[in-house]
Amino acid sequence: MKRASLASAGLIGSCLVTPLLHAHPVIEEVNVTGRHQNLIGESVSASEGVVSQDDIDVRALLRVGEVLELVPGMVVTQHSGTGKANQYFLRGFNLDHGTDFSTEYNGMPVNMRSHGHGQGYTDLNFIIPELVKTLHYQKGPYYADVGDFSGAGAASITPMTKRDQGRLKLTVGEYDYQRLLASDSLSNGNSDLLWAIEYTQYQGPWSDIDEDLGKLNVQLNGTHSLDHGTVSWGIMSYDNEWNSADQIPDRAVSSGFIDEYGSIDLSTGGQSHRHSINVAYDSERLHASAYAIDYGMNLWSNFTYRLDNPEHGDQFEQVDDRRIYGGELSVSAHTKFLQRDMENRWGLQIRLDDIGEVGLYNTDNRQRRGVVRSDAIDEFSSALFWENNIAWSDSFSTVLGARYDYYTFDVSDRVGVNSSEVNLSSNSGSASDDIVSLKASAIWRISTQWETYLSAGSGFHSNDARVTTITIDPSDGSAIDSVNPLVRSKGAEFGLRGFLGDKINLSAALWTLELDSELLFVGDAGNTEASAASARSGVELTAYYRIDNVWTLDVEYAYTNARFDDEQPGRYIPGAVEDVVQLGISANLNNGLFGSVRARYFGPRPLTETGDQSSQSTSIVNIRAGYQFSNVTLALDVLNALDSTDHDIDYYYASQLAGEFAPVEDRHFHPLEPRNVRVSLELAF
Template sequence: MKKKILAITVILFSSGHALGKAHPELERIEIKSREMNLVGDAISAAEGVVGQQEIRLRPIFRTGDILEFVPGLVATQHSGSGKANQYFLRGFNLDHGTDFATMVDGMPVNMRTHGHGQGYTDLNFIIPETVQSLRYQKGVYYTEIGDFSGAGSAQLSTMKEAPAPGVELALGEYGFQRLVGIANATTDNGHWLVAGERQFYDGPWQDINEDINKTNALIKWSDDLAGGEVSVSFMGYDNSWNSADQIPQRAVTSGRIDELGSIDPSVGGESHRYSVNTDWQNDNWHFSAYAIAYQLNLWSNFTYFLDNPEQGDQFEQVDDRTIYGGQLDYQFSHAVYSKPSSTKVGFQTRIDDIEEVGLYATRDRVRLGVTRSDEVLQSSISSFIRNETQWTSQFRSVLGARFDYFDFSVDDQVGVNRFGIDLSPNSGDASDDITSLKGSLIYTLSSMWEVYGAAGQGLHSNDARGTTIAVDPASGERAPQVDPVVRTTGFETGVRTFIPGKLNASMSLWQLELDSELLFVGDAGNTEASRPSRRKGVELTAYYYFLPAWALDVEYAYTDAQFTDSQPAGNQIPGAIEHVLQAGLSADFENGWYGALRLRYFGNRPLIEDGTVESDSSILVNFQTGRQWQNWQLELSVLNLTNSNDHDIDYFYTSRLSNEPAGSQTDDLHYHVFEPRSVRISASYRF
């Protein structure tokens, strides 16, 4: 069946060869954004742009790894490949994206009031070959970004026109199969881009076949309209998988399972995402709107037989929603005290119409009873203003303000749940608003040097169910409500240098204060609001082009993260990484050969508040080489080159195995190892 589907997809995109012929004069365009001079454009040292060539030259194991182009960000996985990655940045265990806002073509990726975790950021719907650029902005100094922006944001843009349309087939160990096709077509009514992806993967796990079955599609139409550029895009994603979740260390030590084994082999998930978005802009105006249909059914079991010794602790998390939203902004030039100035004003709105966000007890994916199920309508309206004024030839300021209003409506769909608890008091309405101020001062020393000082306020929304909760679904006791919106305050100073053709480097010193931390809860599989915290650190990035074809990049981040209140449990923030280092050597020769060798190191980190339990550090090395000639390209990737069994992620919490005495419980390290060394080969033909 898999071979038949691959064959059908080959035929489909081979037919796209004719479409490509409609545009025979198409030039090959490669954006080398690491060589882009941001002096005079950036408002902090902690922002940057990544382009097509950088993405092409980096070996990527999972789609979510594309966010590792953000310096200091680590993307890991503690479950199946179909699930959103676990992200770490600036001392945040971001869970699946709580304090890092991610957009694709102007559409938000973070999910509010999500079935698995607040701000859930699943990037599996992206076809990496269609990404035109990634712009990242760390910190809280950017007025266009609101919810989930505590640590920063990333905006991914897909291409309107493929520079090299074609078909690519990749095969690898552990049943890896991937087929990608991209085609262009130009008509009298505009330009069309069509792309598709099929991926299958069994994985190296001993007790399960991961059975990834992923389909992606992108159709984009673009044209000139009313003095501007317009595009309309459709994206489709469908996936199913089995999960090799984190495992308890004692099960491996005792020999019960191997490091590639599983305790509950029946966990996994199914998900789909379909979206339509439109975008129009000219020199002054920008308008965009989107509609997204999304669904997830996720089965997990983190504590095994702790709560239910008979049936086990497996649970299903459900999320079924439609999202609508858009934005309109206007930018105009004027003068402030005779100084050249530009002001941008904008309006944004988003509605999450959640038909069901639910939690069920299950065994082997069969529902045993409902813990909680709600219908939620969550909406927001935002406005912002930003002014940039050039006071002298060397000094400019960027000042802005942002207003966000949130409305929450929760409707219990259960009544009495499986514990006999009446959940109807959890229905209700809540609302909140917040105003954020942001500013940067920039001094340009020369065309190659610039220094920055920035301060600002950001935010993340909390789960709507927490804003109206009255009764705990498991105990029936009175439950405290959480603040609808949590404030983040940040400060930063930095310097950037750009030497054309040689060096692009930056350094920043920063601090972030958060009113309420979100922490992972092992037995619930999600996060809960916790204590206030402070983080501070230093980041260094350098991209050095020492020969015409060779480049070396080094990114280092140090973070000190602490809770700011004082409690007996301790002041360490679980999951806060102190040291992150990424380095790479890449080459791109005129004769068609190219390659890259990359190292990622993230240091040990506390797993509980008093710091007495820590994870070990981890090192991962990936390698890629290939050659292009005429219309063909061959590529070899070796992922986890050193075959390291370091941990991809670690947690410390309580669980119970089936062979342990009833009523007992054990605090233990639960971890997920790197997947073993894997070789993948791809061949592509460009039309």
């Protein structure tokens, strides 16, 4: 990506803003209240919810991916550079970069199948938080229209298509943080057009590298009202490059070799782009959508330093270059069954990942020394789903669902012989698989204020296409078994929801989830790592209290017990978080002052199957305060306000530093970023 300066981005934004200063103001038609929205009579489970732009606005965000922390119980962290997909934790899953949690934006999938770095890779850096209209989350596998990566749940993010005022926002902060956002919308009768440009630069707090982040986002969203429906469309372009401060070994810090913000390999980092176009038609009974995505990534990492190659080091490059095409068609019909109101919805979903290259290379200072594996993949899926909703009485209803998913995988080796003289051509091949998933929920409305839910269902995640045809380990040429392409999950929960007088929104859920297997492709090594079947269970409690017209309080707590079924070598699931607590209080005073304080705690998590190694807990407090006068808003964000030295993430594995003569099993961690102050000036026009 060619670097644009902040001044250049500002000039572009100004050129686009100026002609719109005299445009007629647009009146927002829908006021979504998010946490304050009454979902009684509308949701399938107590683990379903909607958040809005108002809920995002009150939070100080360090990273774009933290938008998903609006999902109760979700923790979003990072073990590498700002431009990389985050690490996600939910319901006893270390979701890595997105496996077992399905995310879509504007009807387009975010999870990347058969990705160069990790299965289900979910990079949200292309999203502009200020343009999010709603985030609809659904935890558990109880929803017929959600397929792949749905074990822990799903989130659907809908962007704005118009706004009541234009926005020009400049943010500056410590560690050379600079961000410019320009956005506005035009209205012409039945049509609306929203545009936005965002540019971000950041050097980061690291002691021996400049993160040198340079991110550019451009978005266009439009809608056009017809007599019987609405056509919407979107065009997005995202480009990013950065240097990474990867996780570091504890012994390097304790010995004084580096400090906690230091790095072992100074040349890791990445670059990525995502360009897309999508279109949809929606009416009362019909939904039709289509999308096309162009995506690419080059990522340089080094987690073991000089374990495998003492001379050149263990740095590697992961490559992903693909096009994604897909769409959905669904129809619904309202009829009667035994004199009861009934709605049926049928749908078809298709997706093709045309992957020109997904590769793994040995590198030194980002220069390739040899190929470990490089493949071209065509991965196609089609799905049929059906959902039936019957209101048996004013207080009792059922939702039944079923879906059928069919996958084909076609893997072609691009290199034949890798740098270790291992012939990988036999890893080429084709595979296919299908799976049926059943869902059911019973909803009993106790009163206008209370509702209970009993839900059960099955979901699945797909495995990397390469492990469905693999026969040879790329590292040493030994024989290796392929794995099942689709892995089933089964879950159930009992839930309760209360909505009391527009003041209090409560929910509670007792849930359980089982996975047949946690077989995953290890992108860092180019082979497979098998694990046993697993079981998880837990409880989640949420409370949102609008104290008055000024003050709002929210409390979220999630407890999870996660274990492998097999006791060898142990039953603990590495990275499974047991306790998550989030607290927040916000105020919006009538005199223009506003502010919020948010605290997040996630407890110790096992780092090995035996449980003999575990991390410490992690706590962080973020503060936002500001003042709005006329059409100008001034805001102050204090991230990690208490300057916590806790860790964002911890791992336990073997590595070898320069000067060491043997591998050392050690804890490796990525620290929370230190206290970071940012100031924003926003002009509405």
